[in-house]
Amino acid sequence: MNSTLKSIPNKQTAWTVLNRGNPSKALYLTTDWPVPKVLKTGEVLVKRPHVAEFDLAGVVVDGNGTDLSEGDQVYGFLGVGALSQYTSLPAAYLVKRPLDIPAIEAAGVPLAALTSYQALRLGKLESGQTIFINGGSSSLGAFAIQFAKARGAKVVATASTKNEAFVRRMGADEFIDYTKVGSLGKYLVQNLPITRYQVIYDAVGLVDPSLYSYSEKYLARDGVFITSGAIPKRLSMTEVLQFFGTAKARAIPAWLGGVNRRYE
Ligand SMILES: NC(=O)c1ccc[n+]([C@@H]2O[C@H](COP(=O)([O-])OP(=O)(O)OC[C@H]3O[C@@H](n4cnc5c(N)ncnc54)[C@H](OP(=O)(O)O)[C@@H]3O)[C@@H](O)[C@H]2O)c1
Incomplete structure (x- = not known):
């Protein structure tokens, strides 16, 4: 000793x-x-x-x-x-x-950074591809933006108005104010990216299920939807409905009309 x-x-x-x-x-x-x-x-x-x-x-x-x-x-x-x-x-x-x-x-740094680092590895994001990060102002989102930029990817990120400057400072190329667009999935269908996203990373945890259920329209065929954990935290009615909405979108196989995109 x-x-x-x-x-x-x-x-x-x-x-x-x-x-x-x-x-x-x-x-x-x-x-x-x-x-x-x-x-x-x-x-x-x-x-x-x-x-x-x-x-x-x-x-x-x-x-x-x-x-x-x-x-x-x-x-x-x-x-x-x-x-x-x-x-x-x-x-x-x-x-x-x-x-x-x-x-x-x-x-x-460690847990938030490692979680997002792992997510980006899972998504095999490459230079020139585009990632959509939902919750660019969350701890996970802020790290994910920086990792994606370091890989040479293009980043589209959401946050509320007050965090636009922060999200852009982290490196986001495009910003969407989630508080102004209603259903995010429907918004993205109406505003399709020129090239489909290679990765959608939900860095909020539990979100509007439409982001995944409409994803065939804007997520590349070999792309992946990654979530930091779609689990209700407060057991509010909204969160429980979101949880079941997401679970339903995942449960129906593609050949029965379900979403034909990888979900992690
Ligand atoms: N932090 C970690 O180390 C860690 C590790 C593993 C998993 N997780 C999980 O990852 C999720 C995020 O955790 P966090 O710690 O990164 O959260 P956080 O830092 O507390 O993130 C809060 C942010 O989420 C944004 N947000 C809330 N609702 C949103 C929505 N509907 N759409 C887009 N953005 C929204 C808010 O942005 P505005 O203020 O701009 O509205 C807020 O700034 C949680 O489910 C958590 O359990 C976290």
């Missing part, structure tokens, strides 16, 4: 999860959570000045013989137990934080 580790307390303050729901109801602040001082091979111990859900940014206090050393400023991703002052995790889940990026901003 190195000398820094000896000075680390055995107990720490941590947010524990009592149940599902909003953070104010779901989280409980405990002051006697154990610090995971016994590390497995390949793990490091990190102290976290900034707390976020799965993501973290902090400073390594025990590098445990890995490529990371005590004092390294890092950020990364942890599936479980991230809301605490100290946490142990595989060194491979961390990268060194560029010092011009504040820790609190770095801690917001």
Whole structure:
């Protein structure tokens, strides 16, 4: 055990999860959570000045013989137990934080960025193709726009009026204000792109089912509709109807008149 580790307390303050729901109801602040001082091979111990859900940014206090050393400023991703002052995790889940990026901003990157990176890999988006991103102002959408542009693709993105400048700053070539067009699917049918979209990425979660159900008209035959998760969050009537609308559009096979486009 190195000398820094000896000075680390055995107990720490941590947010524990009592149940599902909003953070104010779901989280409980405990002051006697154990610090995971016994590390497995390949793990490091990190102290976290900034707390976020799965993501973290902090400073390594025990590098445990890995490529990371005590004092390294890092950020990364942890599936479980991230809301605490100290946490142990595989060194491979961390990268060194560029010092011009504040820790609190770095801690917001991993999960959202990785989710959108994965989505774009799934869509096999190539240079010159066009992606339609629904929710360009969401955390996922903002990363997706930048990844798509880095690949040389054209980006059409939606958001509300107040976020147009943000979405364009991220790199969107075209902007659609979803609050002004009604059914997005019907709007796109009436305003067909010159070349069909190769990927439609729903970066909102649960949307108007028309975006998928009309997609044969504007999504390439070998294209793909990717959603970050069409699951109701608030169990409102609108969300439940959207969920069943989407499920129905997916359930009917193409040979029975269903939507003949890949859905992921
Ligand atoms: N964040 C993550 O790390 C992560 C990881 C995996 C999955 N997810 C899932 O991905 C979805 C998005 O999460 P997020 O964290 O990126 O959300 P977020 O940052 O909270 O996104 C909120 C944004 O969604 C936009 N929006 C809301 N309704 C819309 C609509 N009908 N059409 C277009 N845009 C709309 C709003 O834009 P305006 O303000 O412009 O109206 C708002 O800015 C959720 O289902 C979440 O569960 C998130």
